[in-house]
Amino acid sequence: MHTTVGIIxxxxxxxxxxxxxxxxxxxxxxxxxxxxxxxxxxxxxxxxEQATVDVLRAAGAGDRLDREGLVHHGIELRFGxxxxxxxxxxxxxxxxxxxxxxxxxxKDLIALQLDEGGPLLFEAEVHAIEGADGERPLxxxxxxxxxxxxxxxxxxxxxxxHGIARGAVPEGLRTTYERTYPYSWLGILAEAPPVYDELxxxxxxxxxxxxxxxxxxVSRLYLQVPNGTDPADWPDxxxxxxxxxxxxxxxxxxxxxxxxxxxxxxxxxxxxxxTEPMRHGRLFLAGDAAHIVPPTGAKGLNLAxxxxxxxxxxxxxxxxxxxxxxxxxYSDTCLRRVWRAEHFSYxxxxxxxxxxxxxxxxxRLQLSQLDRIxxxxxxxxxxxxxxxxxxxxxxxxAW
Numbered sequence: 001m002h003t004t005v006g007i008i009x010x011x012x013x014x015x016x017x018x019x020x021x022x023x024x025x026x027x028x029x030x031x032x033x034x035x036x037x038x039x040x041x042x043x044x045x046x047x048x049e050q051a052t053v054d055v056l057r058a059a060g061a062g063d064r065l066d067r068e069g070l071v072h073h074g075i076e077l078r079f080g081x082x083x084x085x086x087x088x089x090x091x092x093x094x095x096x097x098x099x100x101x102x103x104x105x106x107k108d109l110i111a112l113q114l115d116e117g118g119p120l121l122f123e124a125e126v127h128a129i130e131g132a133d134g135e136r137p138l139x140x141x142x143x144x145x146x147x148x149x150x151x152x153x154x155x156x157x158x159x160x161x162h163g164i165a166r167g168a169v170p171e172g173l174r175t176t177y178e179r180t181y182p183y184s185w186l187g188i189l190a191e192a193p194p195v196y197d198e199l200x201x202x203x204x205x206x207x208x209x210x211x212x213x214x215x216x217x218v219s220r221l222y223l224q225v226p227n228g229t230d231p232a233d234w235p236d237x238x239x240x241x242x243x244x245x246x247x248x249x250x251x252x253x254x255x256x257x258x259x260x261x262x263x264x265x266x267x268x269x270x271x272x273x274x275t276e277p278m279r280h281g282r283l284f285l286a287g288d289a290a291h292i293v294p295p296t297g298a299k300g301l302n303l304a305x306x307x308x309x310x311x312x313x314x315x316x317x318x319x320x321x322x323x324x325x326x327x328x329x330y331s332d333t334c335l336r337r338v339w340r341a342e343h344f345s346y347x348x349x350x351x352x353x354x355x356x357x358x359x360x361x362x363x364r365l366q367l368s369q370l371d372r373i374x375x376x377x378x379x380x381x382x383x384x385x386x387x388x389x390x391x392x393x394x395x396x397x398a399w
Contacts, residue, residue: 001029001119001148001149001150001151002150002151002152003027003028003029003118003119003150003151003152004021004026004027004028004152004153004154004315004319005017005021005026005027005028005029005152005153005154005155005156005315006028006029006031006137006139006150006152006154006155006156007028007029007030007031007156007158008031008126008129008139008155008156008157008158008159008163008164008165009030009031009032009157009158009159009160009163009165009287009289010030010031010032010034010039010110010120010122011032011039011042011106011158011160011287011304012102012105012106012109012287012301012304012305013158013286013287013288013304013305013307013308014030014032014156014158014159014286014308015030015106015109015110015113015120016055016056016059016061016109016304016305016308016309017156017158017286017308017311017312018030018109018113018117018118018120019059019060019061019109019112019113019117020055020059020308020309020312020316021312021315021316022113022116022117022118023059023060024312024315024316024319025316025319026312026315026316026319027118028117028118029118029119029120029121029150029152030113030118030119030120030121031121031124031126031139031141031143031150032120032121032122032123032124033123033124033125033126033159034122034123035122035123036110036122039106039110039122040103040106040107040110041103042102042103042106043101043102043103043189043264043266044101044102044103044300044301045101045102045295045298045300045301045302046099046100046101046102046212046213046214046220047097047098047099047199047212047298047301047302048065048069048097048098048099048100048105048301048302049095049097049298049302049305049388049389050095050096050097050388050389051302051305051306051389051390051391051392052301052302052305052306052389053065053069053098053100054392055305055309055392056105056108059112060112061105061108061109061112063108064104064108065098065100065104065105065108068100068104068215069098069099069100070098070099070100070213070215070216071096071097071098072088072096072097072098072099072197072198072199073087073088073089073096073198074086074087074088074198074384075088075198075199075200075201075387076196076198076199076200076201077201077202077203077370077373077374078200078201078202078203078204078247078249079202079203079204079366079367079370079371080203080367080370080371081248081249081250082249082250082251083249083251084370084373084374085198086373086380086383086384086387087384088384088387088388091377091380091381091383091384091385092381092384092385092387092388093385095384095385095388095389096388097298097387097388097389099212099213099214101214102301105301121143123143123144124141124142124143125141125142125143126139126140126141126159126163126164127140127141127142127147127164128140128164128168129155129157129164129165129168129283132155132168132169132280132281132282132283133280133281133282134281134282135153135282136151136152136153137151137152137153137154137155137281137282137283138150138151138152139151139152139155153282154282154283154284154315155168155282155283155284156283156284156285156286156308156311157283157284157285157286157289157290158286158287158289158304158308159289160287160288160289161273161288161289161292163289165283165285165289166275166285166289166290168280168283169275169277169280169283169285170280173277173280174275174276174277174280175275175276176273176274176275177273177274177275177276178271178272178273178274179271179272179273179346180269180270180271181269181270181271181272181294181349181353182226182227182355182356182357183207183208183224183225183226183227183270183353183354183355183356184224184225184226184227184228184229184267184268184269184270185210185222185223185224185225185267185268185270185295186222186223186224186225186229186231186234186239186265186266186267186268187220187221187222187264187265187266187267187268188220188221188222188239188262188264188265189214189218189219189220189262189263189264190218190219190220190221190259190260190261190262190263191217191218191260191261191263192217192218192219192257192258192259192260192261193216193217193219193258193260194211194212194213194216194219195211195219195221195247195257195258196211199211199212199213200247201296201348201352202246202247202352203351203352203353203354203366203367203370204245204246204248204354205354205363206242206245206246206354207223207224207225207246207353207354208222208223208224208246208296208352208353208354209221209222209223209224209242209243209246209247210222210296211243211247211257219260221239221243221257222268223239223242223243223246224353224354225267226356227269229267230267231265231266231267234265236262239262239265240257240259243257244256244257268295270294270295270296270349271292271294272292272293272294272342272345272346273291273292274290274291274292274335274338274339274342275290275291276331276335277331277332277335278290278307278330278331278334278335279327279330279331284311284330286304286307286308286311286334287300287303287304287307287308288300288304290307290334290338291303291338291342293341293342293345294345294346294348294349295345296345296348296349296352296353297341297344297345297348297349297386297387298387299341299344299345302341302389303337303338303341306334306337306389306392307334309392310330310333310334310392311330313326314326314327314329314330315327337390340386340390341386344386344387350366351366351369351370352366
């Protein structure tokens with residue numbers, strides 16, 4: 001096969017890129033190593049920034065999102081056993097966020113790709129990327145038991161942290177920056193109505209807790225736990241009791257979460273990680289193949305979407321004008337946004353979590369920062385603007 005853009009990875013980044021390229025008249029092939037059922041069931045992020053929602057709508061993938069997505073106009077911070085709401089529209093030029101699970105975004109994009117777009121091959125395992133620094137990169141992969149090749153003008157690695165694309169950039173030409181946090185999240189899905197109609201972020205001496213949701217009847221809840229925690233050590237009742245304790249408020253001493261059956265339980269390590277540059281010759285990295293953020297700031301999926309919007313715009317510009325100007329600027333353009341999101345995610349994480357070696361002085365600094373957000377419109381606006389997401393570059397009219 002030959003195509004203009006070979007996309008490795010059929011997650012949200014790869015699928016959205018393929019969709020945007022299709023709308024701009026640029027052909028592509030998507031290679032995904034997992035089967036369709038697995039891809040459509042992967043539980044990941046659930047918060048979409050305003051710009052991500054706008055891009056999905058512009059790409060023709062907004063119908064179900066608009067029907068089923070839950071628009072949120074703020075978040076609640078709980079600390080010192082009191083609550084404070086951060087109102088997004090009044091602080092961030094009217095922007096909001098939408099709760100719509102990554103699994104649903106992927107389902108929508110897969111349906112569009114199979115119905116209207118170029119080839120999307122599941123269970124296509126990529127073994128090698130060759131000639132990325134030349135004029136005709138080649139991707140070697142196995143599909144339906146046969147070794148095959150895909151030649152293309154550009155290759156885009158949307159295959160995540162463990163994928164093959166990043167390794168195709170020579171070690172001596174890339175730099176990695178990372179931070180590992182001394183705690184993890186124990187996450188559950190529960191058949192229980194959400195705690196509140198918006199997300200609740202709780203700081204407590206016992207550790208962080210987050211109350212989120214997937215639907216009006218399904219809650220997504222998280223507890224800070226030590227690294228290496230086995231979910232089996234946390235029976236359901238213990239989880240619910242600990243959530244009640246960490247969300248407790250002096251003003252509502254009898255408040256408790258509404259409990260329900262726990263249908264999924266897992267432990268998520270916390271890390272910050274960036275590789276630079278995000279381009280080598282005709283190979284481009286996007287999403288988790290290039291950067292990872294701790295989930296506290298809800299940036300992972302949104303950063304991936306921003307990457308592919310920048311790249312699709314650059315490829316569409318190349319297709320229309322023959323100019324490589326935007327492609328050459330891709331890495332620098334994306335990394336400015338990536339590092340802003342990394343800083344925001346780091347700040348949210350270190351402000352809300354309790355480090356195992358934390359001193360009372362450290363705790364007082366955290367509470368001081370949270371109080372600053374609660375009392376200063378300027379501090380609250382900084383949080384709201386970053387949480388709802390920075391504006392994306394303008395998109396071509398064809399989208």
